[in-house]
Amino acid sequence: MDRGRYGCVREDGTGDDVITAMRARELGRKSVVVGDRVALVGDSSGDAGTLARIVRISERTSVLRRTADDDDTTPEGRLERVVVANADQLVIVSALSDPPPRTGFIDRCLVAAYDADIEPLLCLTKADLAGPEQVLGYYAELDLPHVLVRPGSDLDELRGLLAGRISVLVGHSGVGKSTLVNRLVPDALRAVGVVSAIGKGRHTSTSAVALRLPAVGRSRKDPGWIIDTPGIRSFGLAHVSxxxxxxxxxxxxxxxxxxxxxxxxxxxxxxxxxxxxxxxxxxxxxxxxxxxxxxxxxxxxxxxxxxxxxxx
Ligand SMILES: Nc1nc2c(ncn2[C@@H]2O[C@H](COP(=O)(O)OP(=O)(O)OP(=O)(O)O)[C@@H](O)[C@H]2O)c(=O)[nH]1
Known part of the structure; x- marks a missing residue:
């Protein structure tokens, strides 16, 4: 989303043509977030200068939420936002070193994922700098899937886990998330879906960008989508009981x-x-x-x- 304009792509489409659309009045106060499946009317050719209208938002299969704060007695805590709709998987990106893994953050993400009924995947970056034993030991009792990433390592295993799904990537600053996104989608500048909602103050700004993964290696029918969340550094959990x-x-x-x-x-x-x-x-x-x-x-x-x- 950019100034009330949403970038949409056809669900059945194989091309990356972006149809620019705006909310129709009949949507009322319903917000459109990245991942939403919408119905368009008007000029949906995607030609330059055209504008379609979003008239309906399909029922969401999952809703990933966050609050700015943990405490629902504070104004920030009550400010609940839907981050992404219809995601299947939450990819928690954590470096094994520099910065060291923060299990508190990972635990938070796990709560958000389970609460949203989204499957978690632990993506451990900078595996060239440290081993995963300590983090994996901490989660030994959980059936938590994980992948290791190091510079130049092939991403086949990760691509396999992303195929056919919509995955949201979250991670602290410096963990190598941008590096990973650029490796997964070398052509990332062709962002096909962008939603951002910049509020007042540092706690309220969020943004998410949807990127269609390229079909690489063995030709896959649906390589899946990733949704990067550059503006999201933490998951306030006031909305979770x-x-x-x-x-x-x-x-x-x-x-x-x-x-x-x-x-x-x-x-x-x-x-x-x-x-x-x-x-x-x-x-x-x-x-x-x-x-x-x-x-x-x-x-x-x-x-x-x-x-x-x-x-x-
Ligand atoms: N050794 C090592 N360094 C890495 C790896 N992945 C990324 N880096 C480096 O880590 C630093 C941070 O990477 P970014 O991709 O910018 O991290 P980010 O999570 O996107 O952080 P922000 O840019 O703050 O959002 C950069 O200097 C990268 O070159 C890795 O697997 N191994």
Missing amino acids: AESLLHGFPDLVEGTLEDQPNCGHTAADADCRLDAWVAEGKADERRLTSYRRLLSSRAGEGDVRDTTADEV
Whole structure:
């Protein structure tokens, strides 16, 4: 989206012709976000200078959301945004070194993915600088798919996991996400779908760009789409209930089954079964710490920073 103009492509189309469209009045207040499937009327030839109108947004199969903040008692926390519609996969891009992996950020992304019913994929970059053992060890209890990327490594495995799907890429600054996007889509300047919503203040700006992956190697019917999110550095989780937060920690779920129904699972809940669960070696203590950190962050307890794998 650029000043109320949306770049659309035909779902059945193989070409990259972009049809520029604007929202029709009948859409009311419904927002159009990247990934949306829309119905167009008017001139949808895509010829220069033409403008179609978006008259309908199809029901979304998934909705990836974020809030600017974690705490739903603050104005930022209440400012909920749909980041991407209809995504199938959330690719969490994390460097193995420089900057070191931040499991707090990865945990947050996992919560957002599970909450949106989107499959997570851990993409570990800079594998030439450090091994993945520490990060993978942290997630050992989860069935978390992962790929390793290093300069010059072939991207076949990743392309295979992206084929036929719409994947959203998220990552901290400096992890090599732009490098990866440029490798996946060398022709990235031909962005075919752009949506951006720049709000006031640094917490509210978001943007996402959809790029059609090229068919390389064995000719694939549908190489898939990636949606890059250059403006998104964190996932505020105020929109996720404390109960749903637990979905991001499937390794802890079983440990809560014997809890009192009203247990908040925080460190202050003296009878919480999770402490015993960890003490019995059934889950990694660092995972419980991370879960509780997110819980207290939601409760507005101060500035809770993501930690690196070394810190947790
Ligand atoms: N050693 C090594 N360096 C890499 C790799 N991938 C990217 N880099 C370098 O890491 C730095 C950051 O890469 P970017 O692609 O700009 O990272 P980004 O995540 O897009 O960060 P922003 O540009 O801040 O959004 C650059 O100097 C890259 O050359 C890798 O696999 N190995």
